[in-house]
Amino acid sequence: MPKNKEGAKDSVDYKKLKFKCGIEIHQQLSGHKLFCNCSTGMNEEKETLQIKRNLRTSASELGEKDIAAEYETRRKRDFIYHCYKGETCLVETDSEPPHNINEQALETALSVVKSLKLTIPDKLMIMRKIVVDGSACSSFQRTLVVGMESENSYIETQQGKVKLTSICLEEDACKIIRQDSKEVNYSLSRQGIPLLEIRTDPDIKNPEHARETAEKLGLILRSFDNIKRGIGTIRQDVNLSILNKSRIEIKGFQDLRSMPKIIENEVKRLMKLKTIRPEVRKANSDLTTTFMRPLPGAARMYPETDLPLIDPRPISKKLRPTELLTTKLLILEEKHHLDSSTARGIIKKKINFEEFIKKYKNLDARTIAYILVEVPKALKTRENLTPSLHQLDTVIAYLDKGVITKEAVPQVLISLSKHKKLNMNQFKKPDTKQIEQELRHLIKNQPDITANALMGILMKKYRGKIPGKELMHLIKKIRG
Ligand SMILES: [Zn+2]
Structure with missing residues (x-):
């Protein structure tokens, strides 16, 4: 007999494959943007301006070029940024220095850090992280570490502890409107929205465990005020490797329910490869993944000199613990x-x-x-x-x-x-005495009537008023 779909499921031994997996959760916060007063509504009602830019990589101070940056340069695509009334200003286009950090967003971030038992650094330093794919109009994204791992910074899951290694508060990147081989159109409405990034260690044991971890972190985040809700407000990146080979990053999961299958399919794809190149891949709706770009090297960062160091103590002192x-x-x-x-x-x-x-x-x-x-x-x-x-x-x-x-x-x-x-x-619940009497009457008229037939008659009359189990009990009692 041919095996059905379930039976044919060839299982993957993740332990044997030395499967390593960690996730990054990106959660948008509500309120205004992180370094200006623009709205985070992303309504894009009135377009005010378009800006065209293109990318030229320069070697870093160390004299090496980032592979992801070179890849993007080779593609020679133009980046077109769309600005919208009330949702973009000169800060997003890097024509004006950033305003002071959005205090409400910082407070929410520190509150999450505290509840998840990470350590808040003594001083918070705003950094610029280089962005090579055009997804920031200024070619960099501001970010600050608000939580560092501690002995107790983990979440409990059914498959053991998953360590939380860092929490950053950063600017969200631009949203792609459309792209082809010549140009990418980006909306600036999303750039600068406060974004919390929570990272885990590669403690995740299998695809289902990844889903559980992501789901749990999502639920934890929903415990806080000022967390944006709805489609696109929370995004997950999965980092994975097998057999200690190169790391693959998968982005763009639409739905947590499909996450395990996408990871499983990716692992099966990797198992067939002789060499694995480190790359970023996109999760597709058919549960496969496709190549997006090479995996960038360690993020190149330098301090944001337009903004001072932040002392987190005045805010962290007044935080009340949030029940998760x-x-x-x-x-x-x-x-x-x-x-x-x-x-x-x-x-x-x-x-x-x-x-x-x-x-x-x-x-x-x-x-x-x-x-x-x-x-x-x-x-x-x-x-x-x-x-x-x-x-x-x-x-x-x-x-x-x-x-x-x-x-x-x-x-x-x-x-x-x-x-x-x-x-x-x-x-009202019918009187059982009355039902008993009815039963006696039915049996008297039709001595051969089966229990099932009796049940049918009673259910017709009493459905929704008395449990079927109770009726069966009465039938047994009267018929003996
Ligand atoms: Zn703005």
């Missing part, structure tokens, strides 16, 4: 025994779950969570209804008082959502 969503998730999973997806649902909806637990003493946590998260999901799919938190609370109260059964919950919510008059009698 991962901690909340753990409480929901371990104290209340919710499954991971339901627990995530509670967090996503920002529900004060402890309050529900306190209020409804007759119900267990899982039932409450089920009604708050899973029932609305089903109603959305089946009926396109979105019950409000108030309506959910009303229904939970009915259930808590024993006015309705768990089975009736969806129907009651449908009635409430459609603003129909709610006739509670129609949802």
